[in-house]
Amino acid sequence: xxxxxxxxxxxxxxxxxxxxxxxxxxxxxxxxxxxxxxxxxxxxxxxxxxxxxxxxxxxxxxxxxxxxxxxxxxxxxxxxxxxxxxxxxxxxxxxxxxxxxxxxxxxxxxxxxxxxxxxxxxxxxxxxxxxxxxxxxxxxxxxxxxxxxxxxxxxxxxxxxxxxxxxxxxxxxxxxxxxxxxxxxxxxxxxxxxxxxxxxxxxxxxxxxxxxxxxxxxxxxxxxxxxxxxxxxxxxxxxxxxxxxxxxxxxxxxxxxxxxxxxxxxxxxxxxxxxxxxxxxxxxxxxxxxxxxxxxxxxxxxxxxxxxxxxxxxxxxxxxxxxxxxxxxxxxxxxxxxxxxxxxxxxxxxxxxxxxxxxxxxxxxxxxxxxxxxxxxxxxxxxxxxxxxxxxxx
Amino acid sequence: xxxxxxxxxxxxxxxxxxxxxxxxxxxxxxxxxxxxxxxxxxxxxxxxxxxxxxxxxxxxxxxxxxxxxxxxxxxxxxxxxxxxxxxxxxxxxxxxxxxxxxxxxxxxxxxxxxxxxxxxxxxxxxxxxxxxxxxxxxxxxxxxxxxxxxxxxxxxxxxxxxxxxxxxxxxxxxxxxxxxxxxxxxxxxxxxxxxxxxxxxxxxxxxxxxxxxxxxxxxxxxxxxxxxxxxxxxxxxxxxxxxxxxxxxxxxxxxxxxxxxxxxxxxxxxxxxxxxxxxxxxxxxxxxxxxxxxxxxxxxxxxxxxxxxxxxxxx
Numbered sequence: 001x002x003x004x005x006x007x008x009x010x011x012x013x014x015x016x017x018x019x020x021x022x023x024x025x026x027x028x029x030x031x032x033x034x035x036x037x038x039x040x041x042x043x044x045x046x047x048x049x050x051x052x053x054x055x056x057x058x059x060x061x062x063x064x065x066x067x068x069x070x071x072x073x074x075x076x077x078x079x080x081x082x083x084x085x086x087x088x089x090x091x092x093x094x095x096x097x098x099x100x101x102x103x104x105x106x107x108x109x110x111x112x113x114x115x116x117x118x119x120x121x122x123x124x125x126x127x128x129x130x131x132x133x134x135x136x137x138x139x140x141x142x143x144x145x146x147x148x149x150x151x152x153x154x155x156x157x158x159x160x161x162x163x164x165x166x167x168x169x170x171x172x173x174x175x176x177x178x179x180x181x182x183x184x185x186x187x188x189x190x191x192x193x194x195x196x197x198x199x200x201x202x203x204x205x206x207x208x209x210x211x212x213x214x215x216x217x218x219x220x221x222x223x224x225x226x227x228x229x230x231x232x233x234x235x236x237x238x239x240x241x242x243x244x245x246x247x248x249x250x251x252x253x254x255x256x257x258x259x260x261x262x263x264x265x266x267x268x269x270x271x272x273x274x275x276x277x278x279x280x281x282x283x284x285x286x287x288x289x290x291x292x293x294x295x296x297x298x299x300x301x302x303x304x305x306x307x308x309x310x311x312x313x314x315x316x317x318x319x320x321x322x323x324x325x326x327x328x329x330x331x332x333x334x335x336x337x338x339x340x341x342x343x344x345x346x347x348x349x350x351x352x353x354x355x356x357x358x359x360x361x362x363x364x365x366x367x368x369x370x371x372x373x374x375x376x377x378x379x380x381x382x383x384x385x386x387x388x389x390x391x392x393x394x
Numbered sequence: 395x396x397x398x399x400x401x402x403x404x405x406x407x408x409x410x411x412x413x414x415x416x417x418x419x420x421x422x423x424x425x426x427x428x429x430x431x432x433x434x435x436x437x438x439x440x441x442x443x444x445x446x447x448x449x450x451x452x453x454x455x456x457x458x459x460x461x462x463x464x465x466x467x468x469x470x471x472x473x474x475x476x477x478x479x480x481x482x483x484x485x486x487x488x489x490x491x492x493x494x495x496x497x498x499x500x501x502x503x504x505x506x507x508x509x510x511x512x513x514x515x516x517x518x519x520x521x522x523x524x525x526x527x528x529x530x531x532x533x534x535x536x537x538x539x540x541x542x543x544x545x546x547x548x549x550x551x552x553x554x555x556x557x558x559x560x561x562x563x564x565x566x567x568x569x570x571x572x573x574x575x576x577x578x579x580x581x582x583x584x585x586x587x588x589x590x591x592x593x594x595x596x597x598x599x600x601x602x603x604x605x606x607x608x609x610x611x612x613x614x615x616x617x618x619x620x621x622x623x624x625x626x627x628x629x630x631x632x633x634x635x636x637x638x639x640x641x642x643x644x645x646x647x648x649x650x651x652x653x654x655x656x657x658x659x660x661x662x663x664x665x666x667x668x669x670x671x672x673x674x675x676x677x678x679x680x681x682x683x684x685x686x687x688x689x690x691x692x693x694x695x696x697x698x699x700x701x702x703x704x705x706x707x708x709x
Contacts (some may be wrong), residue, residue: 036498040505088485137678147685150432150485151628155678158621159671166667289489325504327616330497334436337490338472345480 010350017347022294025343026308029335036331042324054318055311063199067271069303069310071096073208074263075288076295076302077215082256084219084297085232087249091138091153092260093285094160095131099261101164102130104175104188104268104275112189119191124207124265131261132254134160139253143246149253157285164277175275185274194270202270209303211259216299228252260285283330287313290337296347309333403649403656404536411648412547413438413606417626418633418640419547419554420598424470426558426635427591428571428699431473432488434599435623436495441466441600442607443499446614449516458517459543459604466600467593469495474592478585481703492623500616510614519543519609543605548641550598555637567591571697574704584704599623621674628677632684634695647673 010017034044055065075092082089106126110119137156141147167173169183177186194202219225231238231248238245263284272279291309295301316329417434424431431437445462452458469491476487503510519541521528528539558564569577570587578584606622607614625647633639649656654669 036501040502083486090489141682141685145682145685147682148631151624151631151681152678154621154624155628155674155681158674159678162667162670162674165670166665170665170667286493290493293486293490325501327497327500327504330493331501332497334490334494334497337493338476341482341487341490342476342480344482344486345476 005351005353007349007351010348013347018296021343021347022296022340025339026294026336028343029332029339032335032339033328033332037324037328042322046322047319047324047328050318050322051312051315054315059199061314063201065307065311065314066201066205068314069307070202070204070208070270071263071267071284072287072291072306072310073205073212073303074259074266075285076291076306077208077212077288077299078256078259078263078285079289079292080295080297080299080302081215081219081228081259082252083292085228085248085252087142087252087256088150089135089138089153089253089256090150090289091135091156091285092256092263092288093281093283094153094157095134095257095260096264096267096285097157097160097164097280098134098257099127099131099264100268100275100280101160101167101175101264102261103127103265104185107188107192107268108174108186110189110192112191114189114191116191116193116195119189120194120269123188123192123269124262127265127268128258128262131264132258134261135253135257136250139250139257142253143249161277161281164275164280168275168277177274185272185276187274188268192269193273194266202266204266204270207262207266211262212299212303215255215259219299224251260288287333290333293337294340309336399656399660401532401535402659403652405539406652406655407645407649408536408540408544409610409648410651411644411646412544413602413610414622414626414629414647415547415551415641415644416602416605417599417623418629418644419550419637420466420595420602421626421630422633422635422637422640423554423558423567423598424591424595425630425700426571426697427567427588428574428697428702428704429474429477429588429592429595430484430488430701431470431477431491431592431595432485432627433469433473433491433495434595434626435619435621436492437466437469437596437599438495438603438606438619438623438626439499439617440469440495440603442603442618443503443510443614444600445604446510446513446515446607447502449608450510450513451516453516455517455519455542455608458608459601462604463597463601466598466603467596470592470596470599471589473596474589477703478588478592481705484701484703496617503614503616511616513614515608515612517608541609543609551637551641558637568697571699574699574702575706578704578706588704599626602626625673625677628681631696632677632680634684635697636695647676650676 030048034048037044037047053061055061075096078089078092078095103123103126107119107123110122134156135153138147138149138152141152142149167175168185172178175185177184194204196202197206219228227238227243227248230241230243231245235245264280267280267284268275287309291302291305294309295305312332313329316326319326319328417438421431421434441462444465445458448461449455449458472494473484473487473491476482477484521539522542522545523538528534530538558568566577566582566587569580570582570584570591574584602622603619607618611618629640629643629647633643650673653672654664654666657664657669
């Protein structure tokens with residue numbers, strides 16, 4: 001650190017810090033993004049204004065943004081609940097595909113004249129269960145063998161993607177519309193479509209917001225939420241307290257996978273109306289991880305952050321008109337993720353002037369060399385900040 | 395005899411496995427020092443786009459590989475800053491590298507007047523050894539028909555294995571990864587060693603991505619690693635953090651990735667989507683199998699302080 005400054009852990013970060021630091025990180029990320037845009041010869045001010053106009057000004061853009069935010073809220077919640085327990089489910093992408101495959105299957109196999117509410121409950125329920133089951137493929141080995149869930153959930157993403165591609169592009173499956181020469185999914189019956197709330201915004205958005213509130217309540221005010229947070233802080237402490245870690249792992253992974261699966265079924269019901277791999281494989285699951293990180297794993301925070309990232313995503317294509325490639329969207333997401341991750345240091349640590357009387361400033365040294373001066377971050381305060389319990393060695 | 399299905403697939407497995415091996419080898423070095431960098435996929439992508447750009451402009455394989463490696467190193471330094479200096483959660487930091495790397499590479503690959511997406515490969519990757527050797531029966535095409543990078547990778551594996559177990563530097567690296575406090579007390583510079591190991595890890599991933607785009611695929615495509623970086627991360631665990639085992643594993647995964655090609659010449663009809671799945675299902679299954687193995691064998695393998703930031707207590 002710079003001579004004269006001392007880093008010490010914060011006991012409990014103040015409200016202003018917990019909200020202010022991610023916000024500042026966001027601004028830093030957008031500033032770095034602006035520099036990148038400048039570097040490739042684009043006007044960042046014009047680019048950002050275009051993005052704002054395309055996503056947040058006027059009712060049609062806002063409806064489009066909220067529609068896009070719907071699956072992102074759910075995948076963000078999926079990541080948030082799992083990361084809270086330091087179970088790194090990065091398989092929301094694949095669990096979403098599983099939910100989409102199952103949800104469309106339910107909608108197509110049921111009689112088309114079923115009452116819409118019943119149809120929707122069965123379809124979305126099917127997606128939820130499928131997502132939870134797909135997550136179980138990683139959760140069961142994790143719970144009973146300690147298998148690293150980061151690797152397994154990620155590998156399963158690629159498997160689910162290939163499976164979905166096979167169902168539409170690689171075969172004449174039940175999901176594919178046989179009447180069309182171009183590979184395309186069969187359209188679901190009208191009864192399986194989510195009702196519209198305003199303009200093109202479907203009711204899935206309300207479902208996602210309700211899920212966020214419920215998850216917030218679950219984590220904050222129930223014994224289960226307390227157990228989950230205890231496990232996130234320390235596996236050993238949880239075991240001493242008599243909390244069953246394997247069972248909690250299974251439950252949390254089911255909730256996480258279920259939320260992602262629900263997102264997949266809602267996308268089918270509200271947006272694509274059929275199993276469309278190209279419309280679904282747009283990294284909704286991975287973006288959920290970014291959202292959870294920016295929201296600092298708070299379910300209520302996931303909602304506004306998801307809307308913000310949805311705004312960035314939906315406005316990407318409009319940037320073509322000002323000569324900026326649509327790929328800038330993922331770049332901005334990455335920068336935001338990075339900035340917020342770095343910002344965690346400032347949430348957990350206080351940087352203050354070293355009192356000159358007690359100890360002289362150390363001789364200036366290259367930055368990495370003086371790191372030994374940094375105190376242990378207050379371990380276990382928030383799972384995002386503390387060091388992970390050593391990855392279970394295989 | 396030299397154009398049988400077996401020989402052709404074995405030869406292609408070596409080429410397809412080389413990027414995974416380079417990335418895994420780098421990650422082994424990084425993780426041996428206690429730094430878990432999950433950003434391999436992102437570093438490979440950034441290394442690949444940088445190398446492809448360098449290749450288009452310089453037509454030099456050496457320069458392109460070097461630029462790719464340095465690009466990977468540059469990204470890994472972000473992780474080192476976050477994970478070693480700022481001590482944020484290493485898992486989250488690594489994941490953020492993946493997203494930054496895929497976003498940055500996609501953006502750079504499609505920017506400018508002549509985007510790399512439409513560019514021709516700037517470098518020729520030629521076989522190294524004289525024709526006569528490659529014409530030897532059986533082992534000729536499998537072992538001697540490759541370009542220089544394949545052989546340099548063998549050298550790198552040998553050097554890494556030797557350095558890890560037989561040199562003071564390797565001992566220091568492993569000490570820092572096993573017990574940073576003891577290493578610190580013994581006078582080792584934990585932070586400096588971890589930065590260096592992370593940098594080597596980034597270089598391996600960057601060169602791996604460079605080789606993938608220059609020699610295996612030949613054109614830049616957005617997101618072209620398609621999970622190769624994650625396979626490399628899995629491979630580190632499967633190989634028990636040992637370089638020679640990583641070499642074996644990488645070629646097995648290379649063979650699995652090239653299975654479509656193999657089955658095609660063997661005239662077996664399997665849907666291509668299932669072929670895509672196979673390496674990922676294999677990695678999934680093997681990670682579970684490894685974790686089911688006896689606990690003692692596992693404890694020996696993994697660096698004890700893997701993923702743990704080190705901070706010296708208040709002096």
